[in-house]
Amino acid sequence: xxxxxxxxxxxxxxxxxxxxxxxxxxxxxxxxxxxxxxxxxxxxxxxxxxxxxxxxxxxxxxxxxxxxxxxxxxxxxxxxxxxxxxxxxxxxxxxxxxxxxxxxxxxxxxxxxxxxxxxxxxxxxxxxxxxxxxxxxxxxxxxxxxxxxxxxxxxxxxxxxxxxxxxxxxxxxxxxxxxxxxxxxxxxxxxxxxxxxxxxxxxxxxxxxxxxxxxxxxxxxxxxxxxxxxxxxxxxxxxxxxxxxxxxxxxxxxxxxxxxxxxxxxxxxxxxxxxxxxxxxxxxxxxxxxxxxxxxxxxxxxxxxxxxxxxxxxxxxxxxxxxxxxxxxxxxxxxxxxxxxxxxxxxxxxxxxxxxxxxxxxxxxxxxxxxxxxxxxxxxxxxxxxxxxxxxxxxxxxxxxxxxxxxxxxxxxxxxxxxxxxx
Amino acid sequence: xxxxxxxxxxxxxxxxxxxxxxxxxxxxxxxxxxxxxxxxxxxxxxxxxxxxxxxxxxxxxxxxxxxxxxxxxxxxxxxxxxxxxxxxxxxxxxxxxxxxxxxxxxxxxxxxxxxxxxxxxxxxxxxxxxxxxxxxxxxxxxxxxxxxxxxxxxxxxxxxxxxxxxxxxxxxxxxxxxxxxxxxxxxxxxxxxxxxxxxxxxxxxxxxxxxxxxxxxxxxxxxxxxxxxxxxxxxxxxxxxxxxxxxxxxxxxxxxxxxxxxxxxxxxxxxxxxxxxxxxxxxxxxxxxxxxxxxxxxxxxxxxxxxxxxxxxxxxxxxxxxxxxxxxxxxxxxxxxxxxxxxxxxxxxxxxxxxxxxxxxxxxxxxxxxxxxxxxxxxxxxxxxxxxxxxxxxxxxxxxxxxxxxxxxxxxxxxxxxxxxxx
Numbered sequence: 043x044x045x046x047x048x049x050x051x052x053x054x055x056x057x058x059x060x061x062x063x064x065x066x067x068x069x070x071x072x073x074x075x076x077x078x079x080x081x082x083x084x085x086x087x088x089x090x091x092x093x094x095x096x097x098x099x100x101x102x103x104x105x106x107x108x109x110x111x112x113x114x115x116x117x118x119x120x121x122x123x124x125x126x127x128x129x130x131x132x133x134x135x136x137x138x139x140x141x142x143x144x145x146x147x148x149x150x151x152x153x154x155x156x157x158x159x160x161x162x163x164x165x166x167x168x169x170x171x172x173x174x175x176x177x178x179x180x181x182x183x184x185x186x187x188x189x190x191x192x193x194x195x196x197x198x199x200x201x202x203x204x205x206x207x208x209x210x211x212x213x214x215x216x217x218x219x220x221x222x223x224x225x226x227x228x229x230x231x232x233x234x235x236x237x238x239x240x241x242x243x244x245x246x247x248x249x250x251x252x253x254x255x256x257x258x259x260x261x262x263x264x265x266x267x268x269x270x271x272x273x274x275x276x277x278x279x280x281x282x283x284x285x286x287x288x289x290x291x292x293x294x295x296x297x298x299x300x301x302x303x304x305x306x307x308x309x310x311x312x313x314x315x316x317x318x319x320x321x322x323x324x325x326x327x328x329x330x331x332x333x334x335x336x337x338x339x340x341x342x343x344x345x346x347x348x349x350x351x352x353x354x355x356x357x358x359x360x361x362x363x364x365x366x367x368x369x370x371x372x373x374x375x376x377x378x379x380x381x382x383x384x385x386x387x388x389x390x391x392x393x394x395x396x397x398x399x400x401x402x403x404x405x406x407x408x409x410x411x412x413x414x415x416x417x418x419x420x421x422x423x424x425x426x427x428x429x430x431x432x433x434x435x436x437x438x439x440x441x442x443x444x445x446x447x448x449x450x451x452x453x454x455x456x457x458x459x460x461x462x463x464x465x
Numbered sequence: 466x467x468x469x470x471x472x473x474x475x476x477x478x479x480x481x482x483x484x485x486x487x488x489x490x491x492x493x494x495x496x497x498x499x500x501x502x503x504x505x506x507x508x509x510x511x512x513x514x515x516x517x518x519x520x521x522x523x524x525x526x527x528x529x530x531x532x533x534x535x536x537x538x539x540x541x542x543x544x545x546x547x548x549x550x551x552x553x554x555x556x557x558x559x560x561x562x563x564x565x566x567x568x569x570x571x572x573x574x575x576x577x578x579x580x581x582x583x584x585x586x587x588x589x590x591x592x593x594x595x596x597x598x599x600x601x602x603x604x605x606x607x608x609x610x611x612x613x614x615x616x617x618x619x620x621x622x623x624x625x626x627x628x629x630x631x632x633x634x635x636x637x638x639x640x641x642x643x644x645x646x647x648x649x650x651x652x653x654x655x656x657x658x659x660x661x662x663x664x665x666x667x668x669x670x671x672x673x674x675x676x677x678x679x680x681x682x683x684x685x686x687x688x689x690x691x692x693x694x695x696x697x698x699x700x701x702x703x704x705x706x707x708x709x710x711x712x713x714x715x716x717x718x719x720x721x722x723x724x725x726x727x728x729x730x731x732x733x734x735x736x737x738x739x740x741x742x743x744x745x746x747x748x749x750x751x752x753x754x755x756x757x758x759x760x761x762x763x764x765x766x767x768x769x770x771x772x773x774x775x776x777x778x779x780x781x782x783x784x785x786x787x788x789x790x791x792x793x794x795x796x797x798x799x800x801x802x803x804x805x806x807x808x809x810x811x812x813x814x815x816x817x818x819x820x821x822x823x824x825x826x827x828x829x830x831x832x833x834x835x836x837x838x839x840x841x842x843x844x845x846x847x848x849x850x851x852x853x854x855x856x857x858x859x860x861x862x863x864x865x866x867x868x869x870x871x872x873x874x875x876x877x878x879x880x881x882x883x884x885x886x887x888x
Binding site: 076077078094095096097101103104107110113114115117134158162166167168169172179182188225226227229430431434446447448449450451453454455456 | 499500501517518519520522524526527530533536537538539540556557581582585589590591592594595601602605608609610611648649650651652850853854857861867869870871872873874875876877878879
């Protein structure tokens with residue numbers, strides 16, 4: 043019986059586990075920092091108060107409970123000793139025959155990691171709740187700012203990074219301010235909110251065609267979003283961002299720019315790219331230790347197009363399954379295959395009823411692109427319950443413009459530490 | 466135009482606002498610490514991973530947006546100056562003609578407030594998320610405790626307080642361990658979880674009839690809950706509770722015992738009861754300042770039965786409406802009426818399909834009691850969306866024993882403060 047250890051329960055790790063769970067020749071241990079699998083493509087909708095965290099999460103051990111050869115642990119992976127085939131976690135050590143590293147990437151602030159406090163990124167449920175708290179609180183603070191007619195610093199939102207996540211966040215804030223919140227405030231006018239999307243490059247959505255990117259700019263403008271390209275942020279602080287000598291005052295800055303790999307990748311002593319991702323071989327191992335595979339956002343696979351595959355769910359999913367099959371092939375005495383990505387296209391939504399979709403030669407924008415986006419995401423969502431609840435939440439917010447999860451949840455649960463005992 | 470200020474957006478404050486919103490003779494300002502109204506009777510279901518926070522919350526400003534004479538602010542009430550009719554908050558001061566204090570109570574640890582760290586209470590969404598985190602984490606920790614066969618400290622849950630909340634929490638943990646989690650773990654057997662409900666008095670559910678309380682004890686036993694009466698906790702610490710010389714080792718202690726009023730009540734200089742609640746007159750003012758009313762959990766109204774009315778949603782709701790009508794009567798030149806509570810009965814659920822209900826002479830337990838509980842709660846839930854989602858979540862967990870919100874959300878959103886950069 044071979045022991046396969048999987049670090050990470052995202053799309054790559056989970057789908058590898060599902061394939062391996064059907065084999066009688068392996069035992070599997072999956073370790074994740076969280077107790078749930080997260081459907082990351084919809085995380086921005088949690089940040090934007092449309093969905094609840096539970097709508098896009100499923101307990102990993104419940105998804106995998108049917109496979110009796112899989113053990114699941116919630117814990118942190120600390121180190122890998124590739125010479126002794128041993129993985130160290132914060133609670134135990136595991137000896138492995140095969141190891142799959144699929145622990146994703148985190149946001150990078152290009153060496154200015156202290157910016158994180160002022161400009162949270164969007165990779166985890168905790169961050170989504172924090173962003174939701176900041177965005178909703180900005181409107182509440184503006185309403186109770188009785189000294190200014192239309193408090194501009196509180197009603198200016200800056201999103202750094204013009205990729206799909208930045209576009210989706212900016213569009214959603216535009217829509218929220220123009221529709222959801224429009225009638226609920228007495229003093230301020232949420233519809234006059236300023237939303238600025240900053241991109242360092244010369245256009246947004248660089249992975250899409252130029253035509254679709256221009257369409258996205260128009261759609262964003264109709265929701266009140268100013269798109270500013272070739273605008274590299276030079277400083278972020280408590281009261282806004284600086285672009286060279288220009289300062290934009292803002293209480294709420296969100297980060298959707300670079301990513302970098304966790305230090306674990308560095309500890310392994312294999313080839314990394316400039317973002318710290320592990321450069322993988324055609325079989326998704328890393329060239330030094332044949333029994334260690336890498337999948338998902340953490341892997342830099344450039345054998346197909348000359349450029350790294352994008353950090354998308356379909357890439358991770360296909361790689362996870364592929365690695366599991368390669369392991370089973372090898373155990374059965376066959377040789378490994380080489381990975382080839384079947385391109386599923388890419389998509390970004392811009393508020394309600396609008397999106398841009400690029401699938402091979404198909405390049406569309408507008409309502410049908412959005413409908414396609416919707417169907418694909420529902421289809422890939424994990425679990426019947428999540429599908430049902432997401433459909434219902436979307437139907438509700440589509441029909442009424444309401445947002446089902448418009449609550450500000452603080453980080454503090456203790457009563458006796460509250461600033462005052464008053465109301 | 467008279468100005469009515471309402472401190473608190475719970476059942477009392479919100480229902481007072483809805484009545485006053487229909488009058489053209491008043492302007493209303495409602496201030497709450499949160500941006501949402503919370504349906505507190507179902508809060509334990511958030512703590513027990515059945516419902517999401519958003520399922521039982523609605524934004525206060527959205528509920529009241531149709532009333533153009535109502536302003537809503539999220540903020541903290543700091544002080545009341547009853548001689549100058551002025552309320553101080555953390556963002557502004559408000560002059561009022563009438564003031565309604567409806568800011569509820571919090572948990573009391575009988576002078577041992579440091580116990581809160583080890584035994585969270587259940588009054589806020591934040592606390593519910595914290596309890597959910599602790600309960601689910603206990604099972605995860607037990608599973609990864611590779612040194613003990615069945616880690617007893619991690620799989621022992623202690624609930625302090627045998628009122629409805631304590632009974633509901635204990636029953637829900639019993640059900641979760643016996644059904645929801647039973648098949649998901651490999652090493653531990655969640656069904657052998659020890660759940661202990663401690664009550665200082667001589668029986669649980671003291672506000673119910675003796676017969677129903679005995680029935681609840683039997684129902685709890687069938688879910689694995691040990692009920693221990695006349696067991697007064699003398700100490701709570703990081704590794705369990707002490708009852709005199711006996712120690713129960715436990716990683717997870719929950720508090721469902723006493724309550725006390727916020728200091729704001731004390732600052733007013735009016736008559737208080739032993740829990741700090743304001744003793745009110747038959748018209749729900751407090752005898753000193755005729756233009757200050759008190760409603761809900763914060764009010765001690767003993768004119769009807771000789772004992773204070775219980776801290777239940779129907780009491781708060783009726784009092785809020787009644788005070789609003791009294792204010793309008795007085796503004797129109799009529800005299801005030803005296804409050805009389807129309808008893809709606811009381812209810813406590815014990816897991817899936819079981820409850821005890823007492824409504825006047827009707828005293829029932831079992832499935833029909835549970836069905837009645839279910840219908841009443843759905844009926845009183847605020848908002849169509851919440852009703853729909855709660856019904857669906859319940860249907861799902863009734864049919865499948867699954868829990869829709871089984872995710873452990875940490876308090877920390879920043880990446881760079883994580884203990885290690887690993888997995």
